[in-house]
Amino acid sequence: MEKLLFELTRLGIVPVRLTNENEVYLEVSPADFKPACLALHKLLRSTVMLMFAEDRRSSEGTFTIRAGFIGTKQRRWFFVEQKVPGPAFGSIAKEIYSANLFEREIKEMFGLEPEGNPDGRRLRLHDEVWSGGYPLRKDFESAVSGPIGNYPFMPVEGEGVFEVPVGPVHAGIIGPGHFRFSVAGEPIINLESRFGFTHRGVEKMLEGRDAASAAKLSECVAGDAAFSHSLAYCRGVERACGIAVPTRGDYLRGIFLELERLYNHVADVGTIALDVGFSFPAAEASVIKENLQALNAELTGSRFLKHINLPGGVSRDLDQASVKNLLAQTAAATRDFRRLREILYASVSFLDRVETTGALSKKLAEDLGVIGLAGRASGVKLDLREVFPGVYDGLKVVFREKGDVLARLEVRLDEFEESVRQIERLAARLPEGAIAGDEVTVGSGQALGWAESWRGPVLYWLRFTDGKLERAKIVDPSFHNWTGLSAAVLDNIVPDFPVCNKSFNLSYAGNDL
Amino acid sequence: MEYGEIIKILLMLAAAPLISGVISRIKNNLRLRRGPGIFQPYFNLAKLFKKEERFSEHSSWLMKVTPYIVLGSVLSAAVFMRAGDLILLTFVLSLGRFFLALAGLDPASPFGGFGSSREMFFAGFLEPIILLAVFASALSGGGAIEASSILAAAALFLATLAETSRVPVDNQETHLELTMVHEAMVLEYSGRSLALIELASYLKQAIFFTLIMLVLWPFLVSRIGWYLLSLLVLAVIVAFTEVSLAKMRLFRVVDFLFFAGILALLAVISAALGV
Numbered sequence: 135m136e137k138l139l140f141e142l143t144r145l146g147i148v149p150v151r152l153t154n155e156n157e158v159y160l161e162v163s164p165a166d167f168k169p170a171c172l173a174l175h176k177l178l179r180s181t182v183m184l185m186f187a188e189d190r191r192s193s194e195g196t197f198t199i200r201a202g203f204i205g206t207k208q209r210r211w212f213f214v215e216q217k218v219p220g221p222a223f224g225s226i227a228k229e230i231y232s233a234n235l236f237e238r239e240i241k242e243m244f245g246l247e248p249e250g251n252p253d254g255r256r257l258r259l260h261d262e263v264w265s266g267g268y269p270l271r272k273d274f275e276s277a278v279s280g281p282i283g284n285y286p287f288m289p290v291e292g293e294g295v296f297e298v299p300v301g302p303v304h305a306g307i308i309g310p311g312h313f314r315f316s317v318a319g320e321p322i323i324n325l326e327s328r329f330g331f332t333h334r335g336v337e338k339m340l341e342g343r344d345a346a347s348a349a350k351l352s353e354c355v356a357g358d359a360a361f362s363h364s365l366a367y368c369r370g371v372e373r374a375c376g377i378a379v380p381t382r383g384d385y386l387r388g389i390f391l392e393l394e395r396l397y398n399h400v401a402d403v404g405t406i407a408l409d410v411g412f413s414f415p416a417a418e419a420s421v422i423k424e425n426l427q428a429l430n431a432e433l434t435g436s437r438f439l440k441h442i443n444l445p446g447g448v449s450r451d452l453d454q455a456s457v458k459n460l461l462a463q464t465a466a467a468t469r470d471f472r473r474l475r476e477i478l479y480a481s482v483s484f485l486d487r488v489e490t491t492g493a494l495s496k497k498l499a500e501d502l503g504v505i506g507l508a509g510r511a512s513g514v515k516l517d518l519r520e521v522f523p524g525v526y527d528g529l530k531v532v533f534r535e536k537g538d539v540l541a542r543l544e545v546r547l548d549e550f551e552e553s554v555r556q557i558e559r560l561a562a563r564l565p566e567g568a569i570a571g572d573e574v575t576v577g578s579g580q581a582l583g584w585a586e587s588w589r590g591p592v593l594y595w596l597r598f599t600d601g602k603l604e605r606a607k608i609v610d611p612s613f614h615n616w617t618g619l620s621a622a623v624l625d626n627i628v629p630d631f632p633v634c635n636k637s638f639n640l641s642y643a644g645n646d647l
Numbered sequence: 648m649e650y651g652e653i654i655k656i657l658l659m660l661a662a663a664p665l666i667s668g669v670i671s672r673i674k675n676n677l678r679l680r681r682g683p684g685i686f687q688p689y690f691n692l693a694k695l696f697k698k699e700e701r702f703s704e705h706s707s708w709l710m711k712v713t714p715y716i717v718l719g720s721v722l723s724a725a726v727f728m729r730a731g732d733l734i735l736l737t738f739v740l741s742l743g744r745f746f747l748a749l750a751g752l753d754p755a756s757p758f759g760g761f762g763s764s765r766e767m768f769f770a771g772f773l774e775p776i777i778l779l780a781v782f783a784s785a786l787s788g789g790g791a792i793e794a795s796s797i798l799a800a801a802a803l804f805l806a807t808l809a810e811t812s813r814v815p816v817d818n819q820e821t822h823l824e825l826t827m828v829h830e831a832m833v834l835e836y837s838g839r840s841l842a843l844i845e846l847a848s849y850l851k852q853a854i855f856f857t858l859i860m861l862v863l864w865p866f867l868v869s870r871i872g873w874y875l876l877s878l879l880v881l882a883v884i885v886a887f888t889e890v891s892l893a894k895m896r897l898f899r900v901v902d903f904l905f906f907a908g909i910l911a912l913l914a915v916i917s918a919a920l921g922v
Binding site: 162296298299300305306319320407411412413414417421459481483484486487491613627628629630631632 | 674677678679682736760761764766814815818820821822823824825826889890891892893894895897898899
């Protein structure tokens, strides 16, 4: 930490503000923004975890733009903050690629031009239906639909090169996303994806809400990570307003977070097998997944673990019998899961399909800012449960180096075991006491809340003013990782795309917000 | 041709969907599922015959006539099989395949192009295998079970998996257009045309199952009881194969078919040497 601060001082970046124990804000002038970001990016070896603007024109007369980095050694979040009065700000995307999508987002939501960002296209508000207005500005009134435009995909030309459009309507039960393949025969030479079809304006909807109703909305951002999202949100509220959570509540949150990981990891193992036509283990996996979701329903009343998190704690307690049931069922699921694992490893035809398929190198993963599960499969060892342990004890971070479909599968296989181990530990040490604070008063403040969902870090940056949300920035790991998928499928053949896609299993809704 | 022959072929056409129904039922039971009844293919066909037909605005007459050509080619293949002309059978089937591939390209859908290209890629390997296997059985005279007939039947079995778009070559159950081979070609079909194409596929499957028996031991097709029992055994084998394997990577299929080709070649050699 001292060394870091020294380095920053040497660069002339002095004003440092420390809030909420582990959030460090560096307020810099627009001219210093890029050097400060570059310094943090280099010193912390962190991608841009989040970057967002805030409309502060009514109180300060300017927009504020923050870029957030994580210091895994320092166990702190670092934000570089600049005030932007005008219609433009300096882009950092050419130097730090992971800022690219965030800058495009700021451009379309706030109308601030990232000067120097080579990609001027829209991100979520499609030209076909949207002509004007910047939704996240405070003076925004309503959406305007415009004439049908065209989205320029990157053209790939050459003899025998074809463009194959797939989606946004897909044959399976998945979200909508458009994939534009450029293929030369079967090999994929370029893949561009386009999203925004499930854009609901969540961040705008959150503005002006009170803490409790916003918690409900946060569960709907990405259905399969409902608990992680509400957890990240609630932690944000608690940190912003100094609300204490009883220890038992914290432990229960840990258990539920791991339960969410369990059912999602099993489901993915099954669908990876199904996508290579290996239907037997897929059927096995669907049985295990069903058992786990039925367990969720038994314990909490919700198969997707919704309606549990509240600012200040949780709403569902586990009594002695429930804990016993939980341990028995997870042990049974582990036995079934190990058998599933054996079936997969015993099948040469299956391993032949997943090995070397969709490989994403560590270098590329780092450069593109791929994080979470997909990142760990490529050797990017970031797990927020390790950086900020909280109730976790001795968590083993699972990672692989190869970054292929098999690696992403193996990370899931091992994380399942680790999650069960953590559930057992948490259940064994479950302290007595209240599960939520008695009186939760939400005042004013700003903070970052986070949770390591099964997909990766879910981040909520929140500002409350007099109990109402003024700005909420949500980052689902999918937003970082879709780019990784486009890079991973290059040089693979078209029929292998579905299994590559399923091995990332990214959220459309979490990306589109 | 006698009326009896025509009736036999029509019976075969009528009974062919049942094989797929049985295979699907066994597969589902193996995967801890109940699955639809064995007559489900008939219900599907009845549904399709009743439904409205839609054609892409980019498609031509080719797409409309292809289902009839395909069904016609498979029906005449059945006739040639009854007549014992197995070489003509292979070429008549190729005719149907050729038109199906054209119809895959016709509506200008991106998936159809993939399907046609993949199907023709496999076909280039499949036809020699079938011809060699048939040739081997012709050389050995086709009496009792011999080494050559077992080899030829094994080669034909592998070819059948490919011809009937089964795992590990193709996957009939998938919804993933990008991975399809046969299904991708017929994605744009609906209603009666789709029903005709599916009916043709069922009959083609029955023909290939029968061919395997003919090559292995002609006695199996001489009595109706033996014939039905052998069909059931083959259905079980196919169901087990499909459930226990993952689909191969597209270009690996070449190795698979190459192996089938070697088997067929060995069958010819051993038949010629009289082993």
